[in-house]
Amino acid sequence: MSNDANPGNSVHSRDGADAERASRSPFRATLGALLRDRLALTGIIIVTLLVLAALFAPLIAPQNPYDLAQLDIMDNRLPPGSESMSGLYYLIGTDDQGRDLFSAILYGLRTSIIVGISSAAIALVIGASLGLLSAYAGGKTDAILMRIVDIQLSFPAILIALIFLAILGQGVDKIILALVITQWAYYARTIRGSALVERRRSYVDAARSMALPDRSILFRHILPNCLPPLIVVATMRVAYAIMLEATLSFLGIGLPVTEPSLGLLISNGFEYLLSGDYWISFFPGLALLLLIVGINLIGDALRDILNPRREG
Numbered sequence: 001m002s003n004d005a006n007p008g009n010s011v012h013s014r015d016g017a018d019a020e021r022a023s024r025s026p027f028r029a030t031l032g033a034l035l036r037d038r039l040a041l042t043g044i045i046i047v048t049l050l051v052l053a054a055l056f057a058p059l060i061a062p063q064n065p066y067d068l069a070q071l072d073i074m075d076n077r078l079p080p081g082s083e084s085m086s087g088l089y090y091l092i093g094t095d096d097q098g099r100d101l102f103s104a105i106l107y108g109l110r111t112s113i114i115v116g117i118s119s120a121a122i123a124l125v126i127g128a129s130l131g132l133l134s135a136y137a138g139g140k141t142d143a144i145l146m147r148i149v150d151i152q153l154s155f156p157a158i159l160i161a162l163i164f165l166a167i168l169g170q171g172v173d174k175i176i177l178a179l180v181i182t183q184w185a186y187y188a189r190t191i192r193g194s195a196l197v198e199r200r201r202s203y204v205d206a207a208r209s210m211a212l213p214d215r216s217i218l219f220r221h222i223l224p225n226c227l228p229p230l231i232v233v234a235t236m237r238v239a240y241a242i243m244l245e246a247t248l249s250f251l252g253i254g255l256p257v258t259e260p261s262l263g264l265l266i267s268n269g270f271e272y273l274l275s276g277d278y279w280i281s282f283f284p285g286l287a288l289l290l291l292i293v294g295i296n297l298i299g300d301a302l303r304d305i306l307n308p309r310r311e312g
Contacts, residue, residue, distance in 0.1 A: 008117045013104065014195065023068045033305045034298070043297025049293050054110035062088060063102035065260050067300075071098045077277050093279040095268050099260065105287050108262040111255065112291065115172060116242035119179035124234050126180065127187025132218050132226075135195030146192070149185040157182040161248060175248060179241050194226035201225075228306035235299035239292045246288055262288045 006115040034040045053060060063070050075084045082090045092101045134145040152160070164178040199205065199222065207217045248254035248272075249263030257264065262284045269280025 007020065028184070030302070030305055033298050034301055037301045037305075039297050040301030043294040043301070046290055047298065050109055050287070050294065051113060054113050055107035057103075061100070061106045062101040063100040065099045065104040065107055065251030066279050073098045076274065077280065079277075080279055092283045095265060097268070099267070103285055104260045104265055105262070105284055108260050108265055108284060109287060109291065111172065111261045112198065112242045112245060112288070113243045114240045115176055115179065116235075119176045120182065120234055120238045120239045122176070123180045123183035124187050124230070125238070127184035127189075128191045128226075128230060129182070131188035131191035132195050132223060135192045135199055136214065136218055136222070145188070149188050152182075152185045152282075153189070157244060158247060158285050161244060162251075162253065164249055165248060170253065172255065172259070175245055175254050178248075179244060183237055183241065183242070186237060187230065189296065190229055191226050194229055195222055198222045198225050206265060232299060232303045232306060235295060235302055239295040239299065242288070242295075243292055 008139055058064070065071075072084065075082075075088075076093050076096050078084070078090050078094045080091065082093060084090065087242065088100070090100050090102070092105075095101055095104065130145055135143045160182045161175075161178045164181055167178065168174040203221060204217060207221055221260045234269070245261065246266070248310060249261045250267040252267065255261045255264060255302030265284035266281045266288070269277065269282075270283070272280055274276075287297070
């Protein structure tokens with residue numbers, strides 16, 4: 001009798017395991033795969049620490065680099081470990097304007113992260129919508145939109161950003177707008193390729209036969225199946241947006257001098273590198289490097305995990 005019960009129990013246990021495996025959400029499965037990847041886990045830890053440091057910058061930073069009343073020009077270019085006349089300890093030194101570099105980096109990280117995520121999110125919405133429309137509509141609509149994408153992608157992104165910032169001027173909102181204009185085409189191209197494949201699936205024909213509205217077919221049926229490559233591109237583009245903002249600020253056309261960003265801090269110390277005041281550029285550059293490397297480690301792992309041709 002016990003022998004007859006064992007096979008049934010094993011079948012039920014296998015069915016339960018299969019049901020549990022099938023019930024796992026794609027998000028949980030992807031997160032689990034990321035946490036098992038050492039490089040991805042390293043990237044997650046780096047990005048999490050930097051984001052938390054930027055988020056709590058007003059509580060962590062010993063000085064507000066935006067408040068000119070807290071700055072003392074006599075404290076400019078102090079080396080790491082120095083102490084001011086007022087008793088303020090400068091962990092990694094000061095820049096040429098007397099700002100505490102540690103505080104300036106924390107606030108600069110906040111600016112870089114806001115600019116990178118905001119511009120990538122807005123560009124994703126615009127690019128994904130136009131890419132879906134192009135693939136679903138086809139014909140002249142597809143041809144016109146894709147020619148616009150081809151023309152934009154033929155120009156370097158930094159050149160387009162330089163032109164728009166020369167017209168719009170400086171400011172966080174201006175640089176976000178310029179980065180959106182330079183990035184939307186990448187999302188449109190990516191999702192169009194995936195949507196062209198999905199458009200020929202049987203579930204799209206079934207949805208059309210049920211007379212569902214085109215908007216519902218696009219955003220409730222096709223879009224969810226196009227998300228994996230879009231997530232990978234979005235992750236990479238966040239890192240690229242942060243790097244591009246730093247480049248523009250380094251050139252002096254990104255953010256104003258009153259709003260310290262990582263690129264501007266690197267630019268401030270560039271002329272002092274040969275005179276021995278290395279810390280003014282080195283530490284902001286190190287923070288920028290860690291942020292971009294951390295995001296790219298996550299993006300590389302996501303590309304491998306979400307690759308439909310991946311074995312296993």
